[in-house]
Amino acid sequence: MIELHGLTKRYGDKLAVDGLTFQVPRGVVTGFLGPNGAGKSTTMRLILDLDRPTSGKVTIDAKGYGHLSEPLKYIGALLEAQAVHPGRTAYNHLLWLAQSNRIPIKRVDEVLALVGLTEVAGKRARGFSLGMRQRLGIASALLGDPEILMFDEPVNGLDPEGILWIRNLMKRLAGEGRTVFVSSHLMSEMALTAEHLVVIGRGRLLADLPMAEFIRRNSRSAVRLRTPHPEQLLDALARQSIPVEHGADGCFEVVNGDPAVLGDLAASHGVTLHELSLQRASLEEAFMQMTADSVEYHAGIDGEPRTDAAGAWGTQWQPAGGRGGRKQRQEQQKGAN
Numbered sequence: 028m029i030e031l032h033g034l035t036k037r038y039g040d041k042l043a044v045d046g047l048t049f050q051v052p053r054g055v056v057t058g059f060l061g062p063n064g065a066g067k068s069t070t071m072r073l074i075l076d077l078d079r080p081t082s083g084k085v086t087i088d089a090k091g092y093g094h095l096s097e098p099l100k101y102i103g104a105l106l107e108a109q110a111v112h113p114g115r116t117a118y119n120h121l122l123w124l125a126q127s128n129r130i131p132i133k134r135v136d137e138v139l140a141l142v143g144l145t146e147v148a149g150k151r152a153r154g155f156s157l158g159m160r161q162r163l164g165i166a167s168a169l170l171g172d173p174e175i176l177m178f179d180e181p182v183n184g185l186d187p188e189g190i191l192w193i194r195n196l197m198k199r200l201a202g203e204g205r206t207v208f209v210s211s212h213l214m215s216e217m218a219l220t221a222e223h224l225v226v227i228g229r230g231r232l233l234a235d236l237p238m239a240e241f242i243r244r245n246s247r248s249a250v251r252l253r254t255p256h257p258e259q260l261l262d263a264l265a266r267q268s269i270p271v272e273h274g275a276d277g278c279f280e281v282v283n284g285d286p287a288v289l290g291d292l293a294a295s296h297g298v299t300l301h302e303l304s305l306q307r308a309s310l311e312e313a314f315m316q317m318t319a320d321s322v323e324y325h326a327g328i329d330g331e332p333r334t335d336a337a338g339a340w341g342t343q344w345q346p347a348g349g350r351g352g353r354k355q356r357q358e359q360q361k362g363a364n
């Protein structure tokens with residue numbers, strides 16, 4: 028298990044990681060999500076002792092990385108920028124790593140087979156495609172048969188077959204009881220891979236929860252109704268004990284409602300509807316809403332940079348059914364009109 032305790036990293040004026048405290052449990056894939064510049068890579072470098080924290084600490088199975096005698100046997104990592112000498116063959120790259128970590132040489136052939144690179148083991152890395160380099164990086168991470176695996180944006184730039192392969196590999200490794208910690212800036216990808224979710228923005232923890240819980244909170248749908256006869260519509264809904272929410276723009280919303288049932292109800296009471304539409308918030312939208320104040324560089328709706336201050340989303344956030352979800356849908360509706 029990886030444990031972070033108040034982990035903080037400052038680069039000059041820039042607070043890249045800001046008091047992160049969370050655990051990465053074993054036996055599941057934990058998705059580490061955040062927009063560009065959120066601090067994911069810095070956190071991963073701190074876990075691997077490639078950078079020193081300004082304050083706080085990380086433990087791996089209750090020890091600091093520096094106290095692990097042969098670290099590759101505890102934790103294997105694929106970082107975004109893989110250091111592979113272009114003139115070295117895949118086999119020699121792995122052989123060098125194995126020898127420097129006292130790993131049996133036969134393990135090189137095993138990991139080459141595991142990642143599907145056996146046939147190109149004698150080829151130099153300079154001729155490798157991005158997908159092959161990713162596979163070689165994963166082979167390096169698996170070399171010590173570690174209990175903990177960390178992947179930084181492993182599907183970046185891969186084709187669909189490569190993405191599927193990595194997704195299944197991560198699930199298999201977690202299924203074997205290992206700790207699998209994988210960073211991404213794509214909620215849709217994590218929804219397919221991770222069972223647990225840690226979200227950060229501007230170095231701060233925004234969410235730490237099971238993926239199923241995130242999906243449950245954000246898979247809300249609502250039927251939106253607009254009428255020139257609001258009193259009649261509200262009476263009709265009340266008679267059927269259907270709860271309704273009032274939108275700021277004069278519309279009404281029935282959470283988890285059925286458009287056909289609501290349309291029939293309005294018709295049977297002679298209520299004219301000017302809008303009857305099913306609204307669904309996607310997980311990607313929920314993630315973007317969650318991190319909206321944490322995005323380092325993004326344009327406003329009109330292309331101008333946003334000037335709003337970063338908010339502590341972790342304490343303000345409500346599921347899509349709450350304040351933020353409706354506001355977002357209103358903005359979308361305005362945009363559509």
Ligand SMILES: Nc1ncnc2c1ncn2[C@@H]1O[C@H](COP(=O)(O)OP(=O)(O)OP(=O)(O)O)[C@@H](O)[C@H]1O
Pocket residue numbers: 038041042043061062063064065066067068069070212323
């Ligand atoms: N060595 C460094 N010196 C100065 N600033 C740094 C350094 N490394 C990272 N930063 C800054 O810290 C912040 C976090 O960067 P980091 O690369 O960890 O984010 P990230 O979530 O991995 O982003 P991305 O998805 O774009 O890779 C950014 O603002 C980045 O510019």
